[in-house]
Amino acid sequence: QSVLTQPPSVSGAPGQRVTISCTGSSSNIGAGYDVHWYQQLPGTAPKLLIYGNSNRPSGVPDRFSGSKSGTSASLAITGLQAEDEADYYCQSYDSSLSGSIFGTGTKVTVL
């Protein structure tokens, strides 16, 4: 079964840089499909953070950046702030499923 694997949790002190990995396979990220990232604050709907691997929608701070290489992608948060404490999900398209697939999710904790 196709899956995008993320670390369950990452943490950092305010001001630090953290990265979240998203590992896929040859039917999704490795096939060249774009990766997108979402932030979900407790009790709210997901919010698009990065689309097309590295593009930020209007209003998203440039502290958030995305990259992709091979069968993996990464989200970096620099200058970590208390308000960044949330769950983060990657998403891509999977050709074997003919549909979207989400990552397992990563909880970011600001120490």
Added chain:
Amino acid sequence: EVQLVESGGGLVQPGGSLRLSCAASGFTFSSYEMNWVRQAPGKGLEWVSYISSSGSTIYYADSVKGRFTISRDNAKNSLYLQMNSLRAEDTAVYYCAREIRGKDAFDIWGQGTMVTVSS
């Protein structure tokens, strides 16, 4: 304001049916592909279904194929999800989400509607 508002969730017995609706406003609904995404309590996001802007192309996750039906009424700016033969594992918050044209990314989400399948 660009907005999606879901409705129709509730408590239903196993084997029952429910129809979710998603009302769109603030944008040209007929120009956008739409999706349903769900999130079980305490779990991650799961893509459920996709429908093209005209409604001519539809896809489903294997977990709901044959039980759920996605549809849209562009004249009413509305998206629907007909859910039949519901199971306990379908219990989740259901979100409708707009897709950025040509990008497979979901830029606008509704607030979600809770579906609970229990006897």
